[in-house]
Amino acid sequence: MPELPEVETACRGIRPHLVGQRVIRVTVRERRLRWPIPASLVSTLPGQIIRAVDRRAKYILLRADAGTAILHLGMSGSLRVVPCDTPPTKWDHVDIALASGQCLRLRDPRRFGALLWTPHDPAQHKLLQALGPEPFDDGFSDEYLYRVSRHRKVALRDFLLNSKNVAGVGNIYANEALFLAGLRPGRAAGRLKRDDCTRLVDAIRTTLTQAIRAGGTTLRDFQNADGLPGYFQQTLQVYGRAGQPCHRCGTPIRALRLGQRSAFYCPHCQH
DNA sequence: AGAGGTACCTGGCAGC
DNA sequence: TGCTGCCAGGTACCTC
Numbered sequence: 001m002p003e004l005p006e007v008e009t010a011c012r013g014i015r016p017h018l019v020g021q022r023v024i025r026v027t028v029r030e031r032r033l034r035w036p037i038p039a040s041l042v043s044t045l046p047g048q049i050i051r052a053v054d055r056r057a058k059y060i061l062l063r064a065d066a067g068t069a070i071l072h073l074g075m076s077g078s079l080r081v082v083p084c085d086t087p088p089t090k091w092d093h094v095d096i097a098l099a100s101g102q103c104l105r106l107r108d109p110r111r112f113g114a115l116l117w118t119p120h121d122p123a124q125h126k127l128l129q130a131l132g133p134e135p136f137d138d139g140f141s142d143e144y145l146y147r148v149s150r151h152r153k154v155a156l157r158d159f160l161l162n163s164k165n166v167a168g169v170g171n172i173y174a175n176e177a178l179f180l181a182g183l184r185p186g187r188a189a190g191r192l193k194r195d196d197c198t199r200l201v202d203a204i205r206t207t208l209t210q211a212i213r214a215g216g217t218t219l220r221d222f223q224n225a226d227g228l229p230g231y232f233q234q235t236l237q238v239y240g241r242a243g244q245p246c247h248r249c250g251t252p253i254r255a256l257r258l259g260q261r262s263a264f265y266c267p268h269c270q271h
Numbered sequence: 272a273g274a275g276g277t278a279c280c281t282g283g284c285a286g287c
Numbered sequence: 288t289g290c291t292g293c294c295a296g297g298t299a300c301c302t303c
Contacts, residue, residue, distance in 0.1 A: 032280095034279070034280090074279095074280090075280090075281095076280090076281075076282080091281090108280095109280085109281055109282060110279090110280050110281050110282075111279080111280055111281075112279065112280065112281090151273095152273080152274095153273080153274075154273075154274065154275095158274090158275095259274095259275070259276080260275095260276080260277090
Protein backbone atom coordinates (compact mmCIF):
# COMPACT_ATOMS: atom_id res chain seq x y z
CA MET A 1 0.00 0.00 0.00
CA PRO A 2 2.04 2.90 1.16
CA GLU A 3 4.55 4.60 -1.01
CA LEU A 4 5.50 8.24 -0.80
CA PRO A 5 2.18 9.59 -2.13
CA GLU A 6 0.21 7.40 0.27
CA VAL A 7 2.40 8.43 3.18
CA GLU A 8 2.12 12.09 2.16
CA THR A 9 -1.65 11.68 1.87
CA ALA A 10 -1.77 10.09 5.32
CA CYS A 11 0.42 12.87 6.72
CA ARG A 12 -1.81 15.60 5.32
CA GLY A 13 -4.87 13.76 6.54
CA ILE A 14 -3.78 13.42 10.15
CA ARG A 15 -1.88 16.69 10.54
CA PRO A 16 -4.85 19.01 11.23
CA HIS A 17 -6.15 16.58 13.85
CA LEU A 18 -2.80 16.29 15.64
CA VAL A 19 -0.83 19.51 15.60
CA GLY A 20 -1.30 21.46 18.83
CA GLN A 21 -3.02 18.52 20.51
CA ARG A 22 -1.88 17.06 23.81
CA VAL A 23 -1.42 13.30 23.92
CA ILE A 24 -3.56 11.84 26.71
CA ARG A 25 -2.46 8.22 26.50
CA VAL A 26 -0.89 5.63 24.25
CA THR A 27 -2.60 2.24 24.02
CA VAL A 28 -0.52 -0.56 22.56
CA ARG A 29 -2.50 -3.74 21.87
CA GLU A 30 0.27 -5.45 19.89
CA ARG A 31 3.80 -4.24 20.30
CA ARG A 32 5.34 -6.77 17.88
CA LEU A 33 5.70 -4.70 14.74
CA ARG A 34 8.86 -4.85 12.66
CA TRP A 35 10.63 -3.88 15.85
CA PRO A 36 8.93 -3.92 19.25
CA ILE A 37 7.31 -0.61 20.10
CA PRO A 38 9.66 0.82 22.75
CA ALA A 39 8.47 1.34 26.30
CA SER A 40 10.05 4.79 26.16
CA LEU A 41 7.41 5.91 23.65
CA VAL A 42 4.53 4.72 25.84
CA SER A 43 6.01 6.37 28.92
CA THR A 44 7.19 9.63 27.32
CA LEU A 45 4.56 10.61 24.75
CA PRO A 46 1.57 11.07 27.07
CA GLY A 47 1.46 14.68 28.26
CA GLN A 48 3.41 15.88 25.22
CA ILE A 49 1.95 18.28 22.69
CA ILE A 50 2.34 17.29 19.02
CA ARG A 51 4.18 20.26 17.54
CA ALA A 52 4.45 19.07 13.94
CA VAL A 53 3.69 16.15 11.64
CA ASP A 54 6.36 15.73 9.00
CA ARG A 55 7.36 13.19 6.39
CA ARG A 56 10.84 12.01 5.46
CA ALA A 57 10.93 9.33 2.77
CA LYS A 58 8.14 7.00 3.90
CA TYR A 59 8.57 7.82 7.55
CA ILE A 60 6.04 9.95 9.38
CA LEU A 61 7.48 12.06 12.19
CA LEU A 62 5.31 13.16 15.10
CA ARG A 63 7.38 15.89 16.72
CA ALA A 64 7.00 16.77 20.38
CA ASP A 65 9.19 18.68 22.84
CA ALA A 66 10.66 15.58 24.47
CA GLY A 67 11.39 13.82 21.21
CA THR A 68 9.91 12.44 18.03
CA ALA A 69 7.80 9.40 17.24
CA ILE A 70 8.99 7.74 14.03
CA LEU A 71 6.22 5.89 12.24
CA HIS A 72 6.49 3.65 9.20
CA LEU A 73 3.51 1.97 7.55
CA GLY A 74 5.45 -0.93 6.09
CA MET A 75 3.49 -2.79 3.42
CA SER A 76 0.06 -2.88 4.97
CA GLY A 77 -0.11 -0.07 7.53
CA SER A 78 -2.70 2.69 7.59
CA LEU A 79 -3.64 5.55 9.88
CA ARG A 80 -7.06 6.77 10.83
CA VAL A 81 -8.25 9.50 13.13
CA VAL A 82 -11.30 8.18 14.97
CA PRO A 83 -13.22 8.91 18.18
CA CYS A 84 -11.48 7.10 21.03
CA ASP A 85 -14.46 4.91 21.78
CA THR A 86 -14.51 3.39 18.28
CA PRO A 87 -14.10 -0.39 18.74
CA PRO A 88 -10.72 -1.52 17.38
CA THR A 89 -10.29 -4.43 14.97
CA LYS A 90 -7.68 -7.08 15.59
CA TRP A 91 -5.22 -5.18 13.37
CA ASP A 92 -5.57 -1.86 15.19
CA HIS A 93 -2.36 -2.23 17.15
CA VAL A 94 -1.88 1.28 18.55
CA ASP A 95 -4.05 4.20 19.60
CA ILE A 96 -2.56 7.59 20.40
CA ALA A 97 -5.37 9.32 22.28
CA LEU A 98 -5.60 13.11 22.09
CA ALA A 99 -7.17 15.76 24.30
CA SER A 100 -9.74 16.36 21.55
CA GLY A 101 -11.33 12.97 22.24
CA GLN A 102 -10.02 11.65 18.94
CA CYS A 103 -7.26 9.14 18.60
CA LEU A 104 -4.69 8.36 15.95
CA ARG A 105 -5.14 4.67 15.21
CA LEU A 106 -2.46 2.56 13.56
CA ARG A 107 -3.67 -0.50 11.70
CA ASP A 108 -1.16 -2.92 10.22
CA PRO A 109 -2.24 -6.49 9.38
CA ARG A 110 1.20 -7.63 8.21
CA ARG A 111 3.06 -5.85 11.00
CA PHE A 112 5.89 -4.77 8.72
CA GLY A 113 5.44 -1.25 9.99
CA ALA A 114 7.25 0.42 12.85
CA LEU A 115 6.63 2.87 15.64
CA LEU A 116 9.78 4.09 17.33
CA TRP A 117 10.80 6.92 19.61
CA THR A 118 13.87 9.11 19.60
CA PRO A 119 14.70 11.85 22.09
CA HIS A 120 17.24 13.24 19.58
CA ASP A 121 17.11 14.84 16.16
CA PRO A 122 15.27 12.22 14.07
CA ALA A 123 17.40 13.10 11.04
CA GLN A 124 20.31 11.53 12.91
CA HIS A 125 18.37 8.36 13.67
CA LYS A 126 19.88 5.23 12.18
CA LEU A 127 16.86 4.68 9.92
CA LEU A 128 16.85 8.20 8.49
CA GLN A 129 20.47 9.18 8.55
CA ALA A 130 21.53 7.45 5.32
CA LEU A 131 18.50 8.44 3.22
CA GLY A 132 19.06 10.10 -0.12
CA PRO A 133 17.40 13.34 -1.23
CA GLU A 134 13.64 13.78 -1.31
CA PRO A 135 12.34 13.68 -4.90
CA PHE A 136 11.07 17.26 -4.63
CA ASP A 137 14.24 18.69 -3.10
CA ASP A 138 16.65 20.72 -5.21
CA GLY A 139 19.33 18.18 -4.32
CA PHE A 140 17.54 15.61 -6.47
CA SER A 141 18.65 16.97 -9.81
CA ASP A 142 19.71 15.49 -13.12
CA GLU A 143 23.33 16.27 -12.23
CA TYR A 144 22.93 14.38 -8.96
CA LEU A 145 21.26 11.40 -10.62
CA TYR A 146 23.91 11.24 -13.32
CA ARG A 147 26.72 11.39 -10.77
CA VAL A 148 25.43 8.72 -8.37
CA SER A 149 24.45 6.30 -11.13
CA ARG A 150 27.92 6.16 -12.71
CA HIS A 151 29.36 2.62 -12.94
CA ARG A 152 26.28 1.13 -11.30
CA LYS A 153 25.20 -2.17 -12.85
CA VAL A 154 22.02 -2.40 -10.82
CA ALA A 155 18.75 -2.32 -12.78
CA LEU A 156 17.14 1.13 -12.98
CA ARG A 157 14.02 -0.09 -11.19
CA ASP A 158 16.13 -1.33 -8.28
CA PHE A 159 18.27 1.79 -8.33
CA LEU A 160 15.13 3.86 -7.79
CA LEU A 161 13.90 1.55 -5.02
CA ASN A 162 17.13 2.09 -3.10
CA SER A 163 16.36 4.88 -0.64
CA LYS A 164 20.02 5.88 -0.50
CA ASN A 165 19.66 7.12 -4.09
CA VAL A 166 16.29 8.80 -3.77
CA ALA A 167 13.94 8.68 -0.81
CA GLY A 168 10.43 7.31 -0.90
CA VAL A 169 10.10 5.78 -4.38
CA GLY A 170 8.54 2.31 -4.21
CA ASN A 171 7.79 -0.34 -6.81
CA ILE A 172 4.63 1.17 -8.25
CA TYR A 173 6.00 4.65 -8.86
CA ALA A 174 9.44 3.42 -9.91
CA ASN A 175 7.73 1.50 -12.72
CA GLU A 176 5.39 4.35 -13.58
CA ALA A 177 8.16 6.95 -13.63
CA LEU A 178 10.34 4.75 -15.86
CA PHE A 179 7.46 4.44 -18.32
CA LEU A 180 7.02 8.19 -18.37
CA ALA A 181 10.75 8.66 -18.94
CA GLY A 182 10.80 6.01 -21.70
CA LEU A 183 13.39 3.90 -19.88
CA ARG A 184 13.29 0.13 -19.40
CA PRO A 185 13.30 -1.03 -15.77
CA GLY A 186 15.98 -3.67 -16.37
CA ARG A 187 18.49 -1.29 -17.92
CA ALA A 188 21.67 -0.75 -15.93
CA ALA A 189 21.69 2.52 -14.00
CA GLY A 190 25.22 3.26 -15.17
CA ARG A 191 24.03 3.43 -18.78
CA LEU A 192 21.88 6.50 -18.14
CA LYS A 193 22.78 9.38 -20.41
CA ARG A 194 22.66 12.95 -19.26
CA ASP A 195 19.30 13.64 -20.90
CA ASP A 196 17.89 10.35 -19.58
CA CYS A 197 18.56 11.73 -16.10
CA THR A 198 16.78 14.96 -16.92
CA ARG A 199 13.71 13.06 -18.12
CA LEU A 200 13.82 10.64 -15.20
CA VAL A 201 13.97 13.33 -12.51
CA ASP A 202 11.10 15.07 -14.22
CA ALA A 203 9.13 11.82 -14.59
CA ILE A 204 9.54 10.89 -10.93
CA ARG A 205 8.30 14.29 -9.82
CA THR A 206 5.39 14.28 -12.25
CA THR A 207 4.32 10.77 -11.28
CA LEU A 208 4.49 11.47 -7.55
CA THR A 209 2.74 14.81 -7.90
CA GLN A 210 -0.14 13.28 -9.83
CA ALA A 211 -0.42 10.42 -7.34
CA ILE A 212 -0.49 12.79 -4.38
CA ARG A 213 -3.11 14.88 -6.13
CA ALA A 214 -5.22 11.74 -6.63
CA GLY A 215 -4.85 10.85 -2.96
CA GLY A 216 -2.53 7.90 -3.52
CA THR A 217 -3.05 4.60 -5.26
CA THR A 218 -5.62 2.16 -4.00
CA LEU A 219 -4.41 -1.41 -4.31
CA ARG A 220 -6.55 -3.64 -2.18
CA ASP A 221 -7.31 -1.50 0.82
CA PHE A 222 -5.43 1.77 1.01
CA GLN A 223 -7.45 4.50 2.69
CA ASN A 224 -6.50 7.95 3.81
CA ALA A 225 -7.05 9.32 7.32
CA ASP A 226 -10.71 9.93 6.61
CA GLY A 227 -11.26 6.42 5.29
CA LEU A 228 -11.42 7.42 1.64
CA PRO A 229 -9.58 5.46 -1.06
CA GLY A 230 -6.96 6.87 -3.43
CA TYR A 231 -7.73 7.18 -7.09
CA PHE A 232 -4.32 6.98 -8.76
CA GLN A 233 -4.84 3.35 -9.69
CA GLN A 234 -7.12 4.56 -12.43
CA THR A 235 -4.15 6.26 -14.09
CA LEU A 236 -1.53 3.52 -13.76
CA GLN A 237 0.21 3.10 -17.11
CA VAL A 238 2.19 -0.11 -16.60
CA TYR A 239 2.11 -1.34 -13.01
CA GLY A 240 0.09 -4.55 -12.74
CA ARG A 241 -0.95 -4.31 -16.40
CA ALA A 242 1.00 -7.25 -17.91
CA GLY A 243 -0.59 -8.35 -21.18
CA GLN A 244 -2.85 -5.32 -21.41
CA PRO A 245 -2.34 -2.77 -24.19
CA CYS A 246 -0.06 0.20 -23.57
CA HIS A 247 -2.20 3.32 -23.20
CA ARG A 248 0.17 5.16 -25.52
CA CYS A 249 0.85 2.70 -28.37
CA GLY A 250 -1.29 -0.39 -27.81
CA THR A 251 1.63 -2.84 -27.49
CA PRO A 252 1.01 -5.40 -24.72
CA ILE A 253 2.72 -4.46 -21.44
CA ARG A 254 5.40 -6.90 -20.37
CA ALA A 255 6.19 -8.13 -16.88
CA LEU A 256 9.76 -8.74 -15.86
CA ARG A 257 11.11 -10.41 -12.77
CA LEU A 258 13.88 -8.34 -11.21
CA GLY A 259 15.09 -10.01 -8.08
CA GLN A 260 12.01 -11.12 -6.22
CA ARG A 261 9.73 -8.38 -7.46
CA SER A 262 7.83 -7.69 -10.64
CA ALA A 263 8.61 -4.85 -12.99
CA PHE A 264 6.42 -3.72 -15.87
CA TYR A 265 7.21 -1.90 -19.10
CA CYS A 266 6.09 -1.23 -22.62
CA PRO A 267 8.61 -2.80 -25.04
CA HIS A 268 7.76 -0.19 -27.68
CA CYS A 269 7.77 3.00 -25.60
CA GLN A 270 10.68 2.17 -23.28
CA HIS A 271 14.33 1.62 -24.21
C1' DA B 272 31.55 -1.00 -2.49
C1' DG B 273 28.14 -3.13 -4.76
C1' DA B 274 25.01 -6.88 -5.91
C1' DG B 275 21.95 -10.33 -4.63
C1' DG B 276 19.34 -13.01 -1.51
C1' DT B 277 16.75 -13.62 2.95
C1' DA B 278 13.82 -12.46 6.50
C1' DC B 279 10.05 -10.37 8.88
C1' DC B 280 4.18 -11.34 8.70
C1' DT B 281 -0.59 -11.88 7.13
C1' DG B 282 -4.46 -11.35 3.89
C1' DG B 283 -6.33 -11.86 -0.62
C1' DC B 284 -6.91 -14.27 -4.59
C1' DA B 285 -6.57 -17.69 -8.47
C1' DG B 286 -6.85 -22.33 -9.44
C1' DC B 287 -8.15 -26.78 -8.45
C1' DT C 288 -16.95 -24.42 0.04
C1' DG C 289 -12.31 -25.41 1.08
C1' DC C 290 -7.66 -26.26 0.39
C1' DT C 291 -2.97 -24.93 -1.62
C1' DG C 292 0.19 -22.05 -3.46
C1' DC C 293 1.42 -17.75 -4.83
C1' DC C 294 1.58 -12.83 -4.61
C1' DA C 295 1.94 -8.29 -2.35
C1' DG C 296 3.01 -1.54 -1.96
C1' DG C 297 9.14 -2.06 2.36
C1' DT C 298 13.64 -2.34 3.86
C1' DA C 299 17.32 -3.93 7.20
C1' DC C 300 20.63 -7.14 7.23
C1' DC C 301 23.47 -10.89 5.69
C1' DT C 302 26.78 -13.02 2.49
C1' DC C 303 29.58 -13.16 -1.51
